[in-house]
Amino acid sequence: MQLTSPQNRGRDALSHQTKRLILASGTSPTPEEERILKLAHWMGVETERVSIDQESALARLGEGGGQRCCLAMSADTLALTHRVSSNSLEKLVKERCAELLVFGCGDPRLHSRALSWVTSGAISGVNVAAQGQKVCELPRGGRGFSRQLAGLSFSTGHALSAPTFDRAINGASANAIMITNGQPAFIRLALPSVEMFLLAGAGVPDIDEPLSPGSGLEAYYDRLIPILIFLRHSFGKTCWHGPVSTARFIIDDPLLTEKYGFLNYRALLSSMERERYGTSVAFIPWNYRRTSTRTASRLFGGRPDLSICVHGCDHSNKEFDSADQAFLESRAGLALERMERHEARTGLPFERVMVFPQGRFSSRSMLALRTAGYLAAVDSNCFPTDEESGPLRIGDFLRPAITRLHGFPLFQRRYPRRLMDAAFDLFLGRPALLGEHHEYFRGGCQKVEEFVSGLRNVEPTLTWPTLSAQLTRSCIMRAVS
Template identity: 35%
Template sequence: MDTGSSIALLLRSDDTPSPDDCNLSEILEFFGIPWMALTVSEANEGNVASLMASHQQFSVLTSASCLAKALRPCKAGTFPAWLAAATSVFVYGFQAADRGRALLRQITGDPDAEIDGIEARPTTVFVTDAFPDMCGPMSALRIQLEPGAADAALVIRDDGELQSILGAPEGHLFVGFANAGVRFFADASLAMVDICERAATYFDVKKRFAGAVPVVMYLKWSFRAVCWTTSETNACLIIDDPPLWPRYGCLDFGELLRLADKQTFATTVAFIPWNWRRTNRDTVAAFRRNSGKLSVCVHGCDHTRGEFSARSADLLDRRLKTARRRMKSLLNETALDHENVMVFPQGAFSPEAASALKRNGFFAAVNTEVAPADDASNETTLADLWSVAIVRYGGFSIYTRRYIHHGIENFAFDGILGKPCFVAGHHDIFRDHGSELAEFLQQLASLRWKLCWRTLGDAVCRSYGIRPDDGTITVKMFAEQLRIENGEAMARRIRVVKEEPQVVSLKNVTVNQEVVAHEYMDGCLRVIVDIPPGRTADIRCVYHEQPDAFPDSEAVSYRLGVAARRYLSELRDNYGHLFRFGV
């Protein structure tokens, strides 16, 4: 098996690069794929000779219109030498006009090939099970797309050599074939997605399939030897709100543990610090005994509406320090430690909250909402949603999570992108003894990926990007703590890089609690780490913290309101069939 292409040739017109050219180049940059632009004139003048002479593997990415121009000098049934030398050719943007139809017929050899527009109607996508190296966890899925999610289909005669990768009743959305020794991959998408566009909500392949899923599949497969990748997909079930009682609403911790034993998954409770005094001794003991399956992280402070969408640094610091004091009290009273990961109440956060978490000792946040709340400026882009974590705000990592109703196809696409698999829920996810959850966990287990269930803190620390780079492995760090193992028989040198816009707040970098040298270049921290065989490196960024001197000065009326909210919420969750509080 070949190891994939090492460089992308982006074929474009002789004029100014088109919006799709720019969008595709941004996607290449996002995945860390080396690329160079090649105009149609340069290609036809033989300016690819030096690349071919170097024996460097390359693949060509092009719109149908550009490829049509490049093939004009060719005789029927032949292709230029530079195209034949490519490992593969990715073509998109087949317009349903004479020129697009003519190109499709030329490269497929099917004189009756057609292009069917399907933008205005829903359709069903069938992902092949015969190409797992490309389709990965999406293999064999059947996906119901909403109108507009796919815009065209290619209708091509199957002569036995055609490989339908993404099929639909209307035709092929993504298909592979060979002609005259050239291996083509034809994407029916009319345009490439702009990953720099602002995003106010999570990415949904049922709504944004064309220009996204086919090209991601292709790039991650064709350039697997050089692009950012992951060695495993870390997973965790995150349950918001429940106190540490034997039973809360539909959640029975004994039943949860039995299900975890049966289906092998890990759960982290997003624990409200206000509840630290209100724990059950036996339940806490069960958490301690099952530390690899059960853990708690921090879920706000008082869990009031929008408490971390505040813009005041002082107010955020006070709330975080109160939360940390309460979690420390929980540790002192019960010997149950917590993970320094924040799950925002109601998903609401401000850009300032990310910086406050960093300077208050948290190493990541996990959230369902992807954009700041209220009047805060939204800087989140599609690229942020495709990344392992959003680092847009203060360089602090906000990992995204999904609910079951987002659909297995979105979890699978996240897996192709290299994102962790974080499943969100409340107590009602265990309705009917967790039957819906158990079914969904079985679906996750059936996907073609290396799924590793861990408690949330461990999963976050082990979720990173990795790629070879000049003989050294480069690791892209996201959370403020990175845990990486060396399972090889010899020492392993890695170069750790981490985006850090607030380097002045950095105190030091440690490896296994020892301070190490680091450098700062182009907005990134860089650290060289040697890991002995069979050992684990625990790498942490330590920041200057604000003095712990904020008094707990909330008014009595506020405290009473918080208590009332919590008790009413518990009545709603435990006796919802009798009470209907809009809390």
């Protein structure tokens, strides 16, 4: 047996007091096994890899007392150890494992027998459906594991074959945490000696894989979410998590008048009071002389649930899509100067948070915002028009804010169209920031109220602080002892 550890090579995994994810693999880890270790480490989980090359290795891993371990192995490794070391594997699972994850289940011929054996017949095998649209659901009954995601569904938009599990009619109870095309794809079994999780399908994503505006994190939900659920459940507060759940609705462009297009401020204020949510208006600094002092006082009047932030400078095309640092700093500075004049004239404070017009900005614009003294940027598009700071990667979107661009925090917001995306942000400990324009209110405030109600259903503790308050406090934390 060979033990390797990214944090502490040579130490026995089972003797360490801190709970770790132990990956059992062959002599050399496969790319998918390496990816699952990287993802676990990125989420704050200490990891070990155990190379099993003979039957005695399993026996040695199963020896000793103390804390029970969290073990992960691919379905290929499970099938191999079942064939050559079934007695030692059974002893390990029954006596030393608190949780066991078997991932990459997808070959009916190779995996079915081992799965049936390790689950005591609760799972009879694997079924691979023909290629087609892949629709994934997270049943409400799995809320104890999937948290804010329970009761929601999504489609990755890919036409792929989708392995799922065949459950024995009279087998032990198996709780489906994720269902694909009506069949269980991610299962939890509470066996007498171990809590077992089985994941069908291959392709654990690499956290260093580049993303693009046309291929965002949403395309990886089906492969990311099950692993994240397993890590959050198995490692609790020692896994990175957010301390609070917050949200904010942001409306781009409107003047601060009684009505702006389809937006009626009076109706919005009544809706906010009734449904208990908060809104920020992304105000164009060029309009700083167009606000009536009386109207500003009447509409805003020191209300924490309605505030304004900065939306560009002139709101001209590509005004922050430039490589000219001096020009960008002048735009960022002028925007703040105008907002300060607006505050001095109307008495209406503003939040030093930038929402870029048309979602277009260069990497260097983040440096300009930092130099000018902005708190953060928020945008529906998080991809700069250049790659001066390198491409954004999967791991960047698993943090509350993207900081790859000159170290300045960029928070992602969503259009309020798919509840799944906002719930995923809350699951990760990110603020659920929503963005729209006045056209969204063509039929009044009903659509935003329905979305707010949906968010409250997935996260009953949700609060709606000002942008400055929640972005300043936005963080992830983990227990270290």
